[in-house]
Amino acid sequence: MASGSLVSRVLGLARQSMILAVFGLTLAGDSWAVANMLPNTIYTLLAGGVINAVLVPQIAAAQKNPDGGQEYLDKLITLSILVLLGVTAICIPLIPFLVNLLSSANWDEPTYGLSVAFSYICMPAIFFYGLYAILGQVLNAREKFGWFMWSPVLCNIVWIVALGWFINAYGRGNGDPTTFTPAMIALLGGSLTLGVALQAIVLIWPLHRSGFRYRPRFGFRGVGLGAVGRVAGWTFASLAVAQLGLIIQTRVLTSVAQYYPGKIAYDQAFLLFMTPHGLITVSLATALFTSMAKAVAIDDRDTIRSDLRRGANLIGVTTIPIAFGTLAIGTALTGLIFLGNSREATDAIGYLTMAMMLGLPAYGVYYLCQRAFLAHSDARTPFRMQVLNTSIGTVLTIAALLLTDEWRGVAAAGAQAIANIISAIIATMWVQQRMGRLRMYRITRTWVRVIVACIPATLASYAAFLAIENIIPIRALESTLKVALGSAIFIPIYLIGAHRMRIDEVKQITQLITTRLPKRKPTHGQA
Template sequence: MTGGLYRSAHAARDGDPPQAEPVEQQAEPVEQPADHQEAPLGTPPGQEVADEGGSTASNSIVMAAGSLVSRLTGFLRTVLIGAALGGAVGGVGDAYTTAQMLPGQIYELLLGGVLSSVLVPMLVRRRKAEPDGGEAYTQKLLTVALLGLGLAAALAVLAAPLFTAVYASDRPAQYRDLVTVLSYLVLPMIFFTGMSALIGAVLNVRGHFAAPMWSPILNNLVVIAACGVYIGVFTGEVSPAGMTPERIAVIGGGTLLGIVVQACGLLPALRKVGFRWRFRWDPRSLGLGELARLGAWMLCYVAANQVAVFVVVKLLNSADSGAGLLIYNNVFLLVMMAHGIIGVSVMTALLPRMSAAAAEGRLPDLVADLSRGLRTVTAALAPIVVGYAVLAAPIAVVLFQHGAFGAEEARATTGVLVMGAFAVLPLSVSYLCTYTFYALQGNKTVALINLPVVGVRVAAQLSLFALLPPALTAVGLTLGNALSYAVSGAISLVVLRRRIGRIGLRTIATSLSKVFLAAAVAAGLGLLVVRLLPGGGLPSFWEALLQLAVGGVVIVGTYLGLALALRVREVTSVLTTVRRKLGR
């Protein structure tokens, strides 16, 4: 449901739950008991205090640390790509983003959505059921999967000119030629991305989580180094016509090398867990029919999302001014960063409890966790939404206005980020509803809901593209995303209401009204402070840094003060937890 460029909502990432066979469950409406007590987020069902010394806690710490470093290095990578290639519409940055999007889409269709929803649960079952711990089955599965990925990558490289013709037909010949040449270099990523994901799945099934979480950092560091070399060696105007073979080799080859290093960096971990891969060609013994049956709904989900991605890329490559594909993707990454840090963390903590409650028929507990998740996510994300909207200009300048990414690109980023701020909350709410369906093992429901959601997104984006001037194309597409997330959340809540009963909308509405009041006041004061500070609408770097520092303190301080005064329970609970841990 993301509307992003590279990965669907079901690509394997931190916090994504492995899914088993879709099982539709029905239940009578259940009222939440009035005296239901909420346990701290992340507390296992029936257990008030988690075992701090257990392996689960250790794995969580390793994964959290790896996720944080990965996000930080990934964001630095994004900033340096913009600094090296620029963000002008129809420029090198847009060509690079178009070329890099191609392997991501193909990987998603082949493996991305099916991996976490089908293959991981299958590997888990085989490991528990077979005498050799599922090693032979895993070897056969890797053989078939890697050969299929290799064939797909080879065919994609041959079809690179066709992809360019489809995605960038409205662009000049030099732009299309650059996309094609870059595609030749980056399309082999399909194989190595799939290899990395498969090895990561094998390691996770065997209880090893560190390497899969930390290996993407190697990828980011390689691309960061490639961008540094590009910026340091090459000078002059950045344009498709000026992209020499040397420039293309550094930036395109560095991107490919990054994913190769990521995949190879996982091989020592395979030996550490005692897994030895060898070629075993026996596809009949894999139960491919069962795999296809289990993955059909997830493939439907992924395919619908990739249609939406195609529309976004096609429309942005058709725009003649304003923010292009690179700027749109930068803002999308900021939206996903807020969702990933807050939303995914809350969902990951709640999912085991919700899954256990659903499996044991404790629907009141499931309802309570869903209600609490909605309130917690909203309360935690509200100041970030305000910050993105009010401080969009200084954020664009401080984060992106470097090197070839100039003031005009920063100005274009500002408008897209303001609109992106309004997508953060609907995105996390829709994801939380999706995770609730996961707890109920309702993959089919998720896929069916996604079809009208993607339809709304595409219709809204096409309509806004026709109505708005070209300079606002990326703004309109981002608004289309926000609308589709809101529709997704609304449909999901209606379906969940029928599936699990009342979800305490009165309690949720009361909490949300307090949160929105605190956020509105914080936004007003933040706007006033930013207007009083030097810099205006597009400040210099140091003026932007000042606006960020002062405006951020005012927004967060005002929001927290009002939330405490209004007794927003989710905010007071978080602050109490923080104080307790600091006291320890």
């Protein structure tokens, strides 16, 4: 599961690097960013969270039925598909209004028009995002995790091929919205929708192989969907709050002048932030969510608490070093990933990424706590968590308007990091109120030890970064050397520190990795 997520995330970074090459930090790039965000935002708001929050615990509970939950699941999937079709059909004619809602009042007519044109082609992706989530969650509930993580690889390949075609045909740095032709718009927007569609459709095959046979069933009364509706209602409310915050954040970011880090730069930094989150936290929480949902079904509270403790410790020992390492070599990392773009652009993305990464470990705990409540079919508490997180982030993001264009994006990224840290602390308190004590002193002790182990590693890595600064004339070589040397210094120092402080989780992870490495075959004559 993690390997599929890793490949997908790496390809996603390559895709985003190519998108930045296509547009640069320009208004045309921001217009694409809004259009790209629209179907994902609407799907997440109206269906995505409901599907992800509801299906796994409901399937786990329904599996105790005499038919193994088949009729219940058929009706639940049928209802979800109908909702997705309805949402997609309603949103397409509303595109001009939605683009206006998400964009800055400073946009001129060509920039707005380009975003609307992109959106008309991208909007059908709402349905396929939802279909992917539905089929994937059915696979997860059946403990078939791999395909759900691997199918986005196909989506990214489609996008990368299309972007390569675009760059070959139209070149780089297409920043003027008035120069985009219908063919250019169709190539970019169509590749997005096609990629998402293939990502969803490919899941039908492993689902069929797992023994699942879907039959469309209607007549939704009398099968217990009322509980689903209650969970879905609170989940919708949570997502509505989150998307309101996203709208405000987007308007702040699109107010940034051209060539300064605004919406498209923030999106690149957010992808870098989500790469370790998706690879580590989401993969871990996906497995633990199924375990917790099954434990809830038999009222096994000890297993739930054990899963939460294990998850929090593993998140800490993996994401805290990533956050510290990014502080040391963040601009070199973005310079390497977004190679081919200007130093000013990649450095700007690096600063946004560094600010955002400060909240990475906390966001992992926040996400894990949210999964724990949803495993109990409790969506009301995650709603309270979301209100808290969005309120803090939104207030601080609005305050970023007081800053100059140069620093507004960085401040917005830092605002989200602060919101994640505060929200994670309070969410952990709420989890203990509901599920009993988690022995937080043990989790806190592990996290403090990890931070202590990271400090000398970060300082040594940053010293190497400064030593190489501006002495190598070839920028690609400079960035590569900074990342390679910085990582080569950081990782062993962190591992040595973790070993000396007896952080068991680090030892377990390193043992797991080393046991999976290919063994060297003995040479002739060796015993």
